[in-house]
Amino acid sequence: MKAKLLLTALTLSVALTACGDNGGNGNQSSDSNAGTSNEQTSGGNASGNTKSGDDLAYEKTAEPVTLSIGFKIPDDKLKSGDTNENNIASRYFEGLTNIKVVHSWEAKGDDAFKQKVNLAIASNDLPDAMVVDRNQLRKLIDNDMIEDLSDSYEKYGSKLIKDIYDTTDGMALADATSDGKLYGLPNVGIEADAPSLLWIRQDWLDKLKLPAPKTMDDLEKIAKAFVEQDPDGNGKADTVGLEGDKAVVYGQKPNPNGFDAIFGAFHAFPKNWIKDASGNIVYGSTTPENKEALAKLAEWYKNGLIDKQFALYKETQEPIVANKTGLFFGPWWMPYFPLADSVTNDTKADWKAYAAPLDADGKFVTHMAPVTDRYIVVRKGYDHPEAAVKMLNVFTRYERRQDPNTEEVKKLDDYAAETGVHIRNFYPFDLLLDYSDAVVKRYNDVQKAIKGEIDPATFDPDTKQVYDFTLAEKENPKKNMDAWKPAKAYEVGGAILANQPMEKVYSVFYGMTRTMETKWATLEKLEIETFLKIIVGDLPVSAFDDFVAQWKKLGGDQITKEVTEAVNGK
Structure with a gap:
């Protein structure tokens, strides 16, 4: 189930494609006959013409x-009769590109694909x-096994994918660049997927006349009330506090x-590589901030404010679906x-999200x-590196629901509805792109339309x-x-993501070092x-210090040295 949840987290922000989900810059046309806004002056293409912009990006190869x-x-x-290699999607994209x-x-x-x-x-x-x-990209670059795609991307990249990459402030393309050369075309994730918000049964909160949470103390009081004051009104002591x-x-x-979010409030960022106050x-x-967070969680668990069974559920969502809890953390979706x-099982359930708890400031x-975190690369010596770019152009245009070939798109949609087949699973590459600010922009545009400030047409x-x-x-x-x-996810x-100021902390390293390959697991x-074990009381909070010492001894110090060298470019 955890793998399923992770997949959901990675894909839900683009899942509206099946029912509509573009996000950002949606009024721009990607019609192959209209997209010449990129004032490129290419030296021509395979057919010897001098087209540029989207005329070239979506043109069939000669x-x-x-x-x-x-x-x-x-x-x-x-x-x-259809196969993984020859099916309704592959035939459509080949027809568009001649590839x-x-x-x-x-x-x-x-796992098998990675192997x-x-x-x-x-x-x-x-x-x-x-x-x-x-990590595979780094190995390919180090061994000079893949093409520099800089020219192919500049010449053949569509306005759509360039606009999407632009929403990352250059970070996506920089992540695939080494020594000024672009070695891969990256996917783009949704920025909104990272923050973990506090979700609360607002109807329970209102019934118990509790204020909206802001601080750690507010969260503690709400958890205590949800445990002790029968918020669901069934006369039984069967509700729990914060889930985990x-x-x-x-x-x-x-x-x-x-x-x-609890760790973040203490300025602890587990599973991320960060710089300390000295710049190391x-x-x-x-x-040390992790120890503070763990101490607070252990205290809450001991006092019954965290569900005592949280580590035992086969599927983590069980108490949420059963409406036994009204308090948990999770992303916007x-x-x-x-x-x-939860709402299907109890139509009275009214869930709201909060950016909480806040830190001491x-x-x-x-x-x-x-x-x-993924990149399409082209082997060194392949004669048509632009083919990969052109394929990315056409299936991204389809994925983002900007494909102008309405009759053919309807055939694909009808096929998906009839068979249950996800067309995106048969794109040439497993590489989805969406605007990094898609969720916020979509929310803002919908709200403006509701207020009459934008014509939804x-x-x-x-x-x-x-x-x-x-x-x-x-x-x-x-x-x-x-x-x-979708209405509640965005509303x-x-x-919260559109209106709540957030202090955002990025990891300085997401890769894998040599020592990590053998010792990280x-x-x-x-x-x-x-x-x-610290949270549930099987170990004292002081065991955190022992963990740090053991972590360093078992390879952590060497890995930290390797990460530092990788970040500093040594």
């Missing part, structure tokens, strides 16, 4: 091109293009029940899951996630659909959960077990 890739096999069941994608190899699942990529690198037997992670997860924290992109790079889980199930402090299809769902939910509250999910979670296990 001659057929074959692009071999490594492909991750999805669970989807295609119609009889035929063939599979050098296929792998089922993330295949590692083998391809180790044997120097790369397909023409493949998706790699940060046995992982304790997620560290980057959270799921339900992580304690990340340290592993965030080993700083919680109305999709698990809150939709009244600020909401949160870790952030890497803006990118000018919205891109995705923002328009969020707007329609929001109106539908206002007219018939909780009658259609398909409308309730509640999106509102052991160190992670030590960390999770120690933190969890």
